Amino acid sequence: MTPSRHATRRSSSEGGRSRELALILAGRTWLGGKIRSIEIGIDEEGTIRAIGRSLRGAPRHDVGESFLLPSATDLHVHFRDPGRESDVEDFATGTLQAALGGLGLVADMPNTRPRVDTLDRLRAKEARAQGRALVDVLLYAAATPRASLDALARRAGAFKLYLSPTTDVDEVPTGADLDRLLARVAATNLPLSVHAEDPARFHQEIEPANPPDWNRVRPVDAERTAVDALLRGPSGLRLHVAHVTDATIAGRLRNEGASFEATPHHLLLSERSGDGAKFKVNPPLRSERRRRALWEAFVRGEIPCLASDHAPHSSEEKQRPFPLAPSGMPNVETMLPLLLARVRAGDLPLPILLAAACDRPARWIGQPRGRIALGHRADLLVVDFRVRRTIAARNLHAPCGWTAFEGWEGIFPREHYLRGRRIVEGGEFVGGHGGIIVRPEFAPTRAPPQPRPIAE
Ligand code: DOR
Ligand code: ZN
Numbered sequence: 035m036t037p038s039r040h041a042t043r044r045s046s047s048e049g050g051r052s053r054e055l056a057l058i059l060a061g062r063t064w065l066g067g068k069i070r071s072i073e074i075g076i077d078e079e080g081t082i083r084a085i086g087r088s089l090r091g092a093p094r095h096d097v098g099e100s101f102l103l104p105s106a107t108d109l110h111v112h113f114r115d116p117g118r119e120s121d122v123e124d125f126a127t128g129t130l131q132a133a134l135g136g137l138g139l140v141a142d143m144p145n146t147r148p149r150v151d152t153l154d155r156l157r158a159k160e161a162r163a164q165g166r167a168l169v170d171v172l173l174y175a176a177a178t179p180r181a182s183l184d185a186l187a188r189r190a191g192a193f194k195l196y197l198s199p200t201t202d203v204d205e206v207p208t209g210a211d212l213d214r215l216l217a218r219v220a221a222t223n224l225p226l227s228v229h230a231e232d233p234a235r236f237h238q239e240i241e242p243a244n245p246p247d248w249n250r251v252r253p254v255d256a257e258r259t260a261v262d263a264l265l266r267g268p269s270g271l272r273l274h275v276a277h278v279t280d281a282t283i284a285g286r287l288r289n290e291g292a293s294f295e296a297t298p299h300h301l302l303l304s305e306r307s308g309d310g311a312k313f314k315v316n317p318p319l320r321s322e323r324r325r326r327a328l329w330e331a332f333v334r335g336e337i338p339c340l341a342s343d344h345a346p347h348s349s350e351e352k353q354r355p356f357p358l359a360p361s362g363m364p365n366v367e368t369m370l371p372l373l374l375a376r377v378r379a380g381d382l383p384l385p386i387l388l389a390a391a392c393d394r395p396a397r398w399i400g401q402p403r404g405r406i407a408l409g410h411r412a413d414l415l416v417v418d419f420r421v422r423r424t425i426a427a428r429n430l431h432a433p434c435g436w437t438a439f440e441g442w443e444g445i446f447p448r449e450h451y452l453r454g455r456r457i458v459e460g461g462e463f464v465g466g467h468g469g470i471i472v473r474p475e476f477a478p479t480r481a482p483p484q485p486r487p488i489a490e
Contacts, residue, residue: 053083054091057454059414061097063406064384074102076412080453085406097416097449103388104404105138105169105413105450106370107395109227109295110276110341112143112201112362115162121147122348122434125166129469131344131367131431132169133457136374136447138413139401139472140169140366141227144176144194145202151176153185160189160471167469169452170413172399177219177226179207187222191473192399194276195219197260198231198252200316201345201360206233216267225272225293225398225474230260231317243356245305249318254280257317265290274398277343279320281327284337293398295341298369301329303438311352311359312438315343332390333382339398340390342369346434364432368425371444378419378445400474416449 055075063072075084075092113128114121125142132140142163144150150159156175163171172191177183183193195215196203207215219226235256242248261283264273275294278284287294299315304322306313313319320328331337345362352359370391376382396404403411423429425444427437450458457465 053077055083055089056092058089058092058094059097059102059451060094061100061102061416063102064388065406072102072406074406074412074414076451076454078454080412080455082406082408082410082412085408099420100416100418100448102406103415103417104392104406104410105415105452106136106340106391107139107141107399107401107404108132108137108342108344108366108369109141109274109339109395109398110143110297111140111344111366112145112346113140113344114146114346115142116159117147120348120351123346123432125163125171126168127431127433128344128366129166129168129171130463131364133450133452133463133465134431134446134461135367136370136415136417136450137366138169138403138411138450138452139172139396141172141174141191141399144174145196145200147202149176149202150174150190151178151181151186153182153189156186156189163469163471165467167471168457168463168465168467169469170472171469172472174227177215178205179211179215183218183222187224189473190224191471192225192227193219193222194227194229196229197263198229198233198236198256198316200229201362212263213267216264216271220268220271223270223272223477225274227274227276228260228264229277229316230264230275231256232260232263235259241357244307245309245313245319246307247356248314249305249320252316252318254283254320254324257283261287265292272398274339276341277317278337279317279328280324281331284328284331288336288338293338293394295339295395296328296332296337297341297343298365298372299343299363299438300325301332302372311354311356312363312436314352314356314359314361315345315363316361333386335386335389337390338394340369340373340387341395342366344369346432348434349436352436363438364434364436365439367430367432368437368439368442368444371423371425371446372439372442374417374419374445375422375443378422400476401472402475412451412454414451415447417445417447419445421445421448
């Protein structure tokens, strides 16, 4: 059921203006520390206007025993748009996977071809996203010493800085150049996500043949020194460290009040000598001991954000000899389903997942979404925890055609509402090109260290 234009009764008023509800969703959710039955009233614009036990005044859709959860925000995707002919993703294919995987907003990285480091390139990328995106998109601009950051900051959603070479990144700032760059980014007041690995700590002399070798080439030490350099930066910086792989580094960032993320692959996968280049990522998969410590920190709610680092490469590219194969794996469709399956298995509390996947990422980029709260965007999922699916690349929508999570269990949203409009029904995409490009709408907050309730 989609919102009707004919709702008549007024259900709530705000700022002297009456708001008519267009749709009421009824189901169960996690609210105020426990599972409750609730009804969510959504207006014509797709904003949550009423939350109660029994609402009236609009068509009502009851999801029964299923859960109503906020859509997630993914702070880290690479949709390769614009890109090369051989690139296996664009805004249409990437946002389709996001919609099916329960993400209402994805933040796209600037290491495309060309790199997004000028206003013209940013505008060109906006033009590509407009009309193609099926969910909302935020665009990062590259923070480089030569970029005109003030101009970019007026249009971009956030900045991204690479401290080490990776896919389509060769040059990285160090020393005084880095300090100056961080000060310039802080002055723009836009959030900054950083790929924090220090190449001075890489062991380039090792010829890698498998993921454990790759872990030796780019060790945790490289992450630690890069994070140290960032934490010496200006205090006004709205810092977020991408893909943290180690629990002690996570603890340090938490103590300093910085935001950061962990990816599903670093939380769920560790280095195995029998694995090939499909398991090659930057930063590398770590030892099982380190992975478990990171997972335990996540379960305790000590990792503010979950992000996919969805970085697809074709099977052909991944079949190159290990040292030459590109780093990265797809995950935008599977991130939330994998973690919802951990909730169902009893390994992960639901409110901890919702805080990390929905609430805190949205706060960091100043977006009023990610919680079932008045005034928030009605980007909502219907999740039936009883229905599990075995993940198989042939049933996913990634054009690269493979997943590192083949055979894992996932719980995929049955329905997805974007601004109150249903875009997924029965696990199938039924929406349109309704995604918009968003920027911070309020001063982004630093990530609160403790999980917060998902509704107020
Ligand atoms: O594994 C990765 N792949 N890490 C990155 O930092 C970049 C990404 C990509 O763009 O392929
Ligand atoms: Zn990335």
